[in-house]
Amino acid sequence: MAIHPLWDKYPIIQKELLETQKIMNQTVKIRNKEMTEALQLFFQSGGKLLRPAYFLIFTKFGKSPSTKRQYQYAASLEVLHAATLVHDDIIDNSPVRRDQPSIQATFGKDIAVYAGDFLFTVYFQLLAASSQDVSSLERNALNMKKILIGELDQLHLKNNTKITIKQYLQHVQGKTAQLFQLSCYEGARFAGSSLRVQILAQRIGYNIGMAFQILDDVLDYSSTEETLHKPVLEDIRNGNYTLPLIYAMQENPQAFSLLETKDNLSDHDIKQLVAAISHYKGIEKAQALATRYTDKALSEINKLPDIPEKKQLIDLTKKLLHRED
């Protein structure tokens, strides 16, 4: 089994993530061999396993029992994330996910609908197996609901040049911050950490999630296909107007009138729009907002008790959010 090289520096978390991955691979085994293999491949194709990782790191701030149940919980978070990715790829018509053909590209959209649903059931199963009380399931249900409302918001705002920063941030919260927040909080709670740590965990997860998604949206404009291992400039093509574009549009809506007048953007159109985003400093501004979320996360992490894992948490968060200073 392959695990992302990000974890080479953190051998304890790496070992725990391998346990987590093992559980993920086991629970997707069904009599449909093709589907089993596709999902196992998906799990092994180099995802960073960030949500289980943050969950596991936060268990260290409690009694950290290292039981099977802990890994089941960690696995459930990644499986939920995978379920949403499989369905996102249907909506976005994505041919590639993590350098591999996406499930929808391999099996078609019909099977991808059920494959995503199947992953929701695996998530649910892992969660029920790992939870001792119903309250964790209630929080998860609410969390999943907010994620889906975020996805629906995003669809609703597609191709809408009037999208505001507030609307964008609201859907980022649902789409990404929600699950990071839950992962950190549930880790702290699972291990019975103090209420203060639990509250900090929640805030830290939220701010990491916000910064992470904004930076992800920035990379779609600022990176290349080679470094990103997926197509770039996809968001504008798909009508998903993210922060760099929104900031730039606010400076000069006229410069982006193409978006209103043309239904299918040519490569030349995209080039012109990207030049305008750059001219109006959309990328820098988006990066600056991400930095504010990152700083907030780091300052909250500083308030955590001084255990060895705290340094790791700072280190990892800086690395993840490109703040290796």
Added chain:
Amino acid sequence: MAIHPLWDKYPIIQKELLETQKIMNQTVKIRNKEMTEALQLFFQSGGKLLRPAYFLIFTKFGKSPSTKRQYQYAASLEVLHAATLVHDDIIDNSPVRRDQPSIQATFGKDIAVYAGDFLFTVYFQLLAASSQDVSSLERNALNMKKILIGELDQLHLKNNTKITIKQYLQHVQGKTAQLFQLSCYEGARFAGSSLRVQILAQRIGYNIGMAFQILDDVLDYSSTEETLHKPVLEDIRNGNYTLPLIYAMQENPQAFSLLETKDNLSDHDIKQLVAAISHYKGIEKAQALATRYTDKALSEINKLPDIPEKKQLIDLTKKLLHRED
């Protein structure tokens, strides 16, 4: 709010189903008004609410507390059913569901993917709110997994003229019997009925579900669009080979060679195939198998304790499965 006329004869269940429907309507309220209205319309467009109804009837065999939690549980079963229908309509490209345009026809497939996902989260939320212990959630998770495996099986068997009766029954079990079985069992268990009643409830639900789905598949061949309130002869067109066709193909595979040789069946082709199914008594044979499941369900119902609701249960089951003798 509209409720199916089937329940006019059963005023207590009817009242409880209205409570259940109220909860369903409340829990799908989100800031996306269009989606809220579409889902509420979906819930009110004359579904029979069979799964919550069987759940509620089986609570009568226990202490039957009639609390809000009971209606939340009942609602969760119907919401899960609705989630699978919304996604099924994407796969089958169905324009109509319950005399209304389907969600996918109204909003497009993209929104329908998330709308179904959203219903899964509502199901999950209602279940977490109504369950007192994690074991019910574990059973539900396993049940949902089996439903999805049934759906994947069905896709896998699409356009496969070699499909066996065993394979067909296996996917019917996953697709339909599973949820009827769970609804009956959970009702009995929720109200703290005896273990004997719980086991009977499970068997009764299973047999009702099998008979119900086989008859549903028969109706696609034997009914008209007017009485069925949905298009007929859809299964064969969609490559879903159900029991009447399977029985007939076993008699004379040659008579169905069109299915192998032609990619798009014309109306004339369909007519010819339906005539062949009729000639080889596919419909009668399928009906006979459904009758065996119905008889089994009725004989298990007879073993239940003699409370007033037992007569209702017999009456309803006969009516539902067209056995009004």
